[in-house]
Amino acid sequence: MAEAIRYRKERIDRGIKARTDTIYLLSSLRDMVYLFLPRFLPILLLLLLPFFVRGGYWEKVLFYSCMFALLALSWDFMASVGLVSLGQALFFGVGAYISGGLNYYLKMPIFLTIPIATLGGALFCTLLLFSVLRLRGVYFSMVTLILPLLFAHLIETLDILGGTHGLLSLTPFPGGYPAMYLAIIGVIVCLFGFRKLISEDFGLVLRGIKDDDRVVMAGGINIHWYKAQAIFIAGAVGCFAGALMTHYYQFVGRSVFALDFTVLPLAGAVLGGPGSFAGATIGTFILVPLSEALRALGGLRMALYGVILIGALVVLPEGLFHYIERRYHQFERDARV
Amino acid sequence: MEILIYGITNSVTLALMAIGFSLTFGISGVPNFAHGAFYLLGGILTWIFINQLGIPYLFSAILSVIIVGLLGFGLYWGLMLRLRGLVVNEVIATLAAAIVIIEVLRYLGFSGFTYVLPEFIKGSVNIGKAWLDYQRIFLVGIGVGLIIFLYIFTHRTRVGLSFRAIAQNERTAISLGIDSDWTAALSMAFGSALAVVAGLAILPLGSIDTEVGYDILIYALAVGIVGGLESVPGIVLASFILGFCQILVATFFKAQWLTVVTLGAIVLILAVKPSGIFGKYKELEERV
16 A cells, blocks of 8 residues: 655745844845834834824724733733733722822822822732732632732722722823823833843743743742732733723723723733734734624623633634744745655 | 521532532632533523423423533533643633623523522521521532532542542543543533532522622632632631631621622632642642
């Protein structure tokens, strides 16, 4: 019996990829475009989008997408240290309540409340999570799942910070653009900043902690200090998003601790591909407008996120971004086995 | 006296909610965060069978236990099998499945005063100053029965022992001839079925509200974590601690503190001793 000739897919880097990795990149315009287009196009798109959706409904959608993108980036950053959070709503809510509270009770202006909420909120979250930093894997996830719920119930039970009614009529942003550009620049800075950070020495330690924390410990590195720093950074991003949202809506209530602010960023990051930051951004920028377009479904939207999350986990576990990236850099061909 | 009686019934209720979850997540290490969703689904299926298809109570109860059990099995076989080993992904996937089930049920409007399951026997009895309906007595009976069953099941039967085996060391279990996928799927099915049994005992006390799907998960998590996930005595002890705490808090403070106490207990235990009061196996796995 003749043995059947079997083929398998073989992936090979494109020539242009190999060239642009080195100094030869400078030799042709095409190579430069190949390298820089994927970086500049999204920035340009993000910066120009507010002009296209000026005023009205889709401006809100864009703002929303930026909020969730920030949360997804913050999730992704924690996940790349091995801290899988099931409660980004914690950061979001803490930031929202700090800026809302400062504005409501102390009448602080916006340009003070947002920085204070960002840094103070991050510090608060870091101290809060400091005692559970030792937990690994699913145990840490469970703590983060519970904490936002705990805060929402505490606010309701103690009737503090507006209780069930929330804090109303906070200072709005002057006009539409400042809020929008704060959000967009926030997304861009986080996206590229995180990508840079994770490839530095600092990021190397963080990824090491994710892969094998005991080896990093054996290397004489205090992993708890690194984890705390990572949570501070991720917390700052989440709190910043919360603070922006508070002033955008001029309202803060218990809903900031809701499951939405956990599930949607998570779904976005998983759909886009965790670990790359770009994936998280792409995922949320697909999901949020999609879910707005499907608003007619009402309560089913949450269910839809669930379906997308499961689908992404099963069908495309590497995520959209990694798939696109691979297609961009490599081609496939059949090779004889 | 009232505190004692209400405390006991409340504790057994908590234990009932936690048993199925403990069996899957604690004892065989398969996180089933769709526990609350299955609890809810079981109740609603039973309601549909009784009120829309006219099937007698006992049969519809058994039928929904079986259906949800199969669903749990299917969830494992269809979905979790692809993610096996990536614990966090398993948690995310089951949580997503729970959200899908609960939100679809909410969308279909299965919530409110229309949806009431029948009590086993109506009526109530006075013990001292406490007022106790028969359903709660049954509930205590079922709870105690299930706990004893669970203990014997996991310590004396072949299947139960293999559940514990795959949680302790999956590779060794495989080398001893235990099919770990099959066992994990079975434990998922058992846990889901137990969730429905608990639902059938507890839900008649009030009307069905889709929100319980999330609440049950939290209570089950609380009991499981406080007591130590893999330990049956742990479940009993934890549900009594939490149950009495809740009753005491509700008596002396306000009823809203109930959830805060439960959630606080979870965070506290996870921060101090993540394997719970009785847990022992996973000291190395859970933290560094």
